[in-house]
Amino acid sequence: MTVPVSDATPAVVKTTCPYCGVGCGVLASPDGQGGAGIAGDPGHPANFGRLCSKGSALGETLGLDDRLLHPMVDGSRVTWEGALGTVAGSLRRIAEEHGPNAIAFYLSGQLLTEDYYVANKLAKGFLGTPHVDTNSRLCMSSAVAAHRRAFGSDTVPGCYEDLDEADLIVLVGSNTAWCHPILFRRMADAKAKRGTRIVTIDPRRTQTGEEADLHLGLRPGTDTALFSGLLVHLATQGAVDRGYVADHTAGFDAALERAQSIAPSIAATAAATGLGESDVQTFFEMFTRTRRVVTCFSMGVNQSAQGTDKGNAIINCHLATGRIGQPGMGPFSLTGQPNAMGGREAGGLANMLAAHMHFAPEEVDRVRRFWDAPNIITGEGMKAVAMFEAIARGKIKALWVMGTNPLVSMPRADAVREAIAGLDLYVVSEVLATTDTARATAKKTVLLPALAWGEKSGTVTNSERRISRQRSFLAAPGEARADWAIMSDVAKRLGFGASFAYTSAAQIFREHAALSAFENEGTRDFDLGGLAEISDRAYDTATPVQWPIPKRSGDPRKGRARLFADGRFYTFDGRARFVAVQPPALASVPTAERPLILNTGRVRDHWHTMTRTGKSQRLSAHRAAPFLEIHPDDAVRYRLTEGGFARVSTDHASAILEVAVTDGAQPGNVFAPMHWSDMTASHGRVVALVRGAPDPVSGQPELKATPAAVTPVAYRxxxxxxxxxxxxxxxxxxxxxxxxxxxxxxxxxxxxxxxxxxxxxxxxxxxxxxxxxxxxxxxxxxxxxxxxxxxxxxxxxxxxxxxxxxxxxxxxxxxxxxxxxxxxxxxxGRAQTASAGPVICACHGVGLDVITAAIAAGAGSVETVGAACKAGTNCGSCIPEIRKLLPAALARDAA
Known part of the structure; x- marks a missing residue:
């Protein structure tokens, strides 16, 4: 949707942020010279005008530096005709010689839903390969599996309004203040307005934990013990909603019996998790006595070899109390990427087919008939970790990577690079020519220039099932093209042109929506039937809407905020399922040679492998170098000093990182962010160190617990x-x-x-x-x-x-x-005038020295600091750091 401003200025374009799964609305004002002003969209229900530091700085990331602007084959520029002919001819030859199972696609939550749909249809319906997976496997596939086990479908039950209406918000494995800051501001607003209490559950005391009413720094990997103990406590305290359990669920007795074997009491829960008994009791009583509870879980739960069980242990507690589908209550998966949800809808995971369908014979036949697909697959493909292992073994001969950087983000990434070198065909659809993945080579390497955010147009779905439009406001640079158009042209060259004769994203969306409604009649959760005949104009002007939107709903502009309020689920008997989870067990345990546990994650101002955020000076100012967080006791033990260097080694690789000593880390545990690559650091590829043992249910790799050793490194x-x-x-x-x-x-x-x-x-x-x-x-x-x-x-x-x-x-x-x-x-090296100091507030570029000066001048609260210098007044993700400065500064002044 474009909003005219005046005859003298370009139109303002309503679009959606390309970062996390919050899905914030953005107003982009193109300047006519390849740039744009960026502001939050006050009318978008995900953010109501707020943007985090990353979203606020989007205008600084639009330059064409390092852009891939022309097709390349084996390092030489070629025409599109030559590049697409190479791709199609190689795919055909490999399928003929080795079978279609020798071909794989690795997709991304950065793709639009329309791109995902075409990729899935081409691979699974026409090429006949099941090996289509996505980097979303690394962020939320355990949540998908937990949803399916409990609800019979991958359904997020609630919505963001539940955060406004909850009386207790439990954040499990989620540094929400940094990773989903706009949602955390809603939580903080609820705390200020209605007294909502916040509990954080995380081995690290993160910036989110600094703001919580209660922080539970449990032992890594023991989430299932904590929530098993909670389930037992709910039962012993008479807090189980027996009527709801009897009428709408199955499996409660078995789940409770298993929970009793894991954590039969508060004391046993404390022993299993490493928490104090008083903290466990406080949390259990808060959960038991509070009706309106939302439990949000994210990467700390999902990125685990037991991620699915962790999710189900949380869901069990909500099912037991009937706290689901109602205002202010329910389990809530906070999605990592902007369109991870859209990828799930289109079947972008290897264990899905399309439109939330899987591989029951009737579902395979349904999709075959709808697509008129000659080579429809009939079973699951390889998930990400297994896919790259199969490439290393020579089982997969061709790989097409779209919009992601697995040579930085995949566990054991050095082995991934070696595997790629042996491919017969390696295709990368990318925005930048300089990513680690784009610079890798195989026997035949094809780079295809794709459109970036601001240039492409389509839809994305956020964490609350809300579909929003990403709209283009910049011209396509060089020869860059939409991903769906690239794949459609390859399909035509393979002889499938009639089924891929797409001329617009709107046409693809209509087909996607029609498939979701095909032979549905309310039997599947994902239903966009009300949008299956949307016109091009209506698609262009579409406002955000939550699915399901069945055709029978009457008004396609109105979706459903919450599901399961009626106690009906998408299982064969309509009942939700309790899951008897397994006892906690680390996939990797410390050894004498590797005595520490390495945890990986994100920082406040960077995104994934920094291919976009790395262009912004504001976003690079807060944390400029890759670092390692370590507890003070461990720093002494291993002779590490604040600001010095540590070599972190695992069985798979090593990195050299600056040392950050903090009591937010647990003794025996270290943390390093995953953003740095060979593009941006000499020794900073942290995920390459990770073993990545996969969850047996979801296939999501463990990124939070790898045995590691640290040693000091000295430079002259x-x-x-x-x-x-x-x-x-x-x-x-x-x-x-x-x-x-x-x-x-x-x-x-x-x-x-x-x-x-x-x-x-x-x-x-x-x-x-x-x-x-x-x-x-x-x-x-x-x-x-x-x-x-x-x-x-x-x-x-x-x-x-x-x-x-x-x-x-x-x-x-x-x-x-x-x-x-x-x-x-x-x-x-000495300032003649005052310096702003290291940046604390990236949104407004406010430095440490400016904030401490405001405090010294009498600002005694976060609010008065904000009034004095604007720090903390936008997304608020810097508020924990500002709050920590207050007592120290005031104490210095008093002295």
């Missing part, structure tokens, strides 16, 4: 380099890249001394005016390079473990004019 010198254009890092150095205002930043460490660094880098600026300061006896060196009075580069090197602070240099580098005082500052 550390420094930074700011340049207007990206500079290659010197071989053998530790380095990481970060976007800075006006150019590029390189943070480095090396065994070279300052003299050697000066020799290596000084020659990079021929023809520049060079200003230097050196004291090589102390290991100090600084350089500033100017051209025509403009600062073009600045370099600082110091000896020892701590890298020089670059906040002052970044501030000068971003300035339009350079003063004499600025020149002196760059060489002395």
């Amino acid at each position: 010198s550390r420094g930074y380099l700011l340049t207007r254009s990206a500079m290659p890092a010197t071989a053998g150095w530790w380095w990481t890249r970060a976007a800075v205002q006006g150019g590029h930043g390189l943070i480095f460490a090396t065994q070279d001394g300052s003299r050697e660094v000066a020799l290596a880098l000084r020659g990079l600026f021929p023809g520049h005016e060079i200003a230097e300061y050196s004291d090589h006896a102390r290991g100090l060196y600084r350089l500033a390079a100017y051209r025509d009075g403009r600062l073009m580069a600045c370099l600082a090197v110091e000896a020892g473990e701590r890298r020089p602070d670059w906040e002052l240099a970044k501030q000068v580098f971003a300035a339009d004019e350079i003063t004499a005082a600025d020149r002196r500052s760059l060489l002395s």
Whole structure:
């Protein structure tokens, strides 16, 4: 939908954010030069105008740097005709020689639903390969499996309004304040307005835990013990809704008996989870005595070798109390990616067919007839981990990767790279030419330029089943094309043209909606029948709507906010199922050689492998380097210091990370974020360290518990380099890249001394005016390079473990004019004027020193700090950090 502003300004386009599963509405105002202003859409029911730091910075990520703009075959530019002919001809040859099972597709939650639909139809209906999976396997497939076991369908029962109406919100394995910040602001608003209490359950005391009324730092992997204990407590306290259980469920007695064997009492639960008995009792009483409870679970639950059981243990407690499908209550899976839900709807997982159908003979026949598919598959394909293992064994000869970066995000990613090298055909549909995955090579490698966010148009579905439009507001650059169009052209070359004669995303959506309604009659949860005849105009102007939207509903603009309020589920007898979960057991246990447990996850301002967020200087300012969180006791034990380096090693790989010492980590456990790649760091690919043992039900790999060892790493010198254009890092150095205002930043460490660094880098600026300061006896060196009075580069090197602070240099580098005082500052390392300090609030670019100055001037609360400098007034994900500054600053002033 476009909203005209005036004759003098471009129209504002209503679209949807491409990051997490919250699915926030965005107003994009194109500037006519390839950029756009970004604001939250006040009319979108997911966010009501709010945006997190990542969404707010979308306008900074639209540049064409490193874009893949033309088709490439084996490193050479070719025409689209040549590229598509290579893909189609190779697929045909491989299918003839090895069978269609030798072909695989690996998709992404970044794809639009229409892209997913065409990929699934082409592979499973016409090529005849079942091996179609998605990176959503790594984020929410255990939630899918838990839903199916409990409800008979992959149905999220509730909606975001439940967060507004709950009296207790339980967050399990979810750093919501950083990973779903707009939802966390709703939770915080409910806490302020109606006294909603928040409980966090997580081995780490994250920023979300800092804001909770109760934090339960349980032992990793023991969630099933905690919720088994809760189920037992509900039963012993008479809190089970016996009428609901009898009328609408099955399997309660077996589930309770299993729970009693796992955690028969509060004391046993505490022993199994490592929690204090008083904390367990407090949580159990809060849950028991509060009717309106929403339990949100996310990656900490799903990314586990027991993820499905963890989800079902949570759902069991809601079924036992009848707290599902009603306002302010229910289990709620917080989805990781913007269209993970849409991928599930279209059958993008290897264990699904299409439209939430699976592989019962009647479902296979139904889809075959609807598609008129000559080669319909009849069973499940390989899930992600097994798929890449099959590539390594030579069972899969062709792989088509779309919109994802498995060489960074897959566990044991080094083995994934080696496997890809043996493929006969490796196709990558991508936006950037420089991702780790796009730079990998096989016997035949084809790169296909795809449209990016802002250029493509279609639909996405968020965590609450709400379908929204992503709309284009930028012209397609170079020869980039829509993913669905690329696949349709390949299908035509394979002889399937009549079934892939699509001319628009709206046409594909209509077919997708029609399939969901085909022979449905209310027997399947996913039903878009009310939209199956949507016109092109109505599709273009469509407003967000939640499914199901059956044709019989009458008004296709109105979906259903909640399901299961009537106690009817999608099982054969209409009853929900309790699941007798297995006792907790870590897939990997510490050893003498690997005494620590490595947990992986996300940071506040970056997304996945930073291919988009890495372009933003605001988003790169908060955490510029890959790091390792470790408890103070472990830091002493392993001789690690704050800001120093640690080598983290597992059986699969190693990384070198900056050390962050925090009591938010548990002793014996370390945490490292997954965002850095070979594009952005020399030794930062963390998920490559992960074993990734799959959940036996969902196939989702364990990303939260890998045995690891840490050892200190010392470098002789550390420094930074700011340049207007990206500079290659010197071989053998530790380095990481970060976007800075006006150019590029390189943070480095090396065994070279300052003299050697000066020799290596000084020659990079021929023809520049060079200003230097050196004291090589102390290991100090600084350089500033100017051209025509403009600062073009600045370099600082110091000896020892701590890298020089670059906040002052970044501030000068971003300035339009350079003063004499600025020149002196760059060489002395001392500020002549006040610096903003390290960024705390990315939304408004507010630094630490600005916030502490506001506090020193009398701001004594988060609210008054926000009034003074705007920090914490947008998405609020920085509020925990601001709150932690308050008592320390006030204590310093009082002294």
